[in-house]
Amino acid sequence: MSLGALRPSPLVEQATEHLREQITGGEWPVGTKLPGETTLAKSLGVGRSTVREALRALAGAGLVQARQGAGVFVIATKPREDxxxxxxxxxxxxxxxxxxxxxxxxxxxxxxxxxxxxxxxxxxxxxxxxxxxxxxxxxxxxxxxxxxxxxxxxxxxxxxxxxxxxxxxxxxxxxxxxxxxxxxxxxxxxxxxxxxxxxxxxxxxxxxxxxxxxxxxxxxxxxxxxxxxxxxxxxxxx
CATH class of the missing domain: 1.20.120.530 (GntR ligand-binding domain-like)
Structure with a gap:
């Protein structure tokens, strides 16, 4: 599945929003393991560091959780209210x-x-x-x-x-x-x-x-x- 390359600015925010849409839109249901950083970076047309920051933002919103040695998994489809x-x-x-x-x-x-x-x-x-x-x-x-x-x-x-x-x-x-x-x-x-x-x-x-x-x-x-x-x-x- 191609997520579509992003425009050059501001990449972290755009990457976060694209990934958020995939989760809240049901493309990645709760329990789904997200593709690896390299795969996501290639799909979005950004560097791995940008993907890493985007995943941190999604984790802060309560949508994903990193499990050591296993990857990053979807844990909710609605962001937690700040x-x-x-x-x-x-x-x-x-x-x-x-x-x-x-x-x-x-x-x-x-x-x-x-x-x-x-x-x-x-x-x-x-x-x-x-x-x-x-x-x-x-x-x-x-x-x-x-x-x-x-x-x-x-x-x-x-x-x-x-x-x-x-x-x-x-x-x-x-x-x-x-x-x-x-x-x-x-x-x-x-x-x-x-x-x-x-x-x-x-x-x-x-x-x-x-x-x-x-x-x-x-x-x-x-x-x-x-x-x-x-x-x-x-x-x-x-």
Missing amino acids: WATRLRQAAITDVYEVRMLVEVEAARLAAQRRTDDDIAALHDALARRREAANSGSPSNPSNSGNAAFVEADIALHEAVVAAAHNPVLTGMFTEFVPVLKRRLLDLVDLLDLRSDDPNHGDEGHTALINAVVQGNAEAAGRALRDELEQTLALLHSL
Whole structure:
């Protein structure tokens, strides 16, 4: 069976997609042993290293598995959803519950580990949130003003997580950010949260920053939990 030679760019992605189509399309059912690297490379018109990378990508998607001394076998015909995909498809209330677990501990660690540079970044993030809050008309914040406010709000939370100096926590929160931005903007627009108070949530965010700066881990965790629980309650009310 000829898979068809590939165009010169970008070869790994193209090879992965061609092989994926063979698997998801039923050409290679579950349990099938794939042709060897040399055969696949010849069929696709690429080098063995390209095939090897493509097979690694398919293994990461949960479609194939290499068995030492036996070859590479198809183990599924539907790719496994990655974490980012699951987050995009998840209910925002579920995302917030997990966010709370991550961020509350991050705030506690930030209070214990913050450096002088972190403190400066936290004060700057709070100031930028206030600037964004005051950038629109108090009686009628525009959609663009809401977007800037949400961006500044999330940037403040990113600064708190960064101050925890735990790359795993930072990585986890980074995965949340695209979903949070979209859903929080929807929430602000839908409930018109800033019509009466353009700087919605300033008191809670100020308490959070002060607790981290002062090194009070319990107060930092409590302030963040209170803020997120309020937002979660709003989400449940929709």
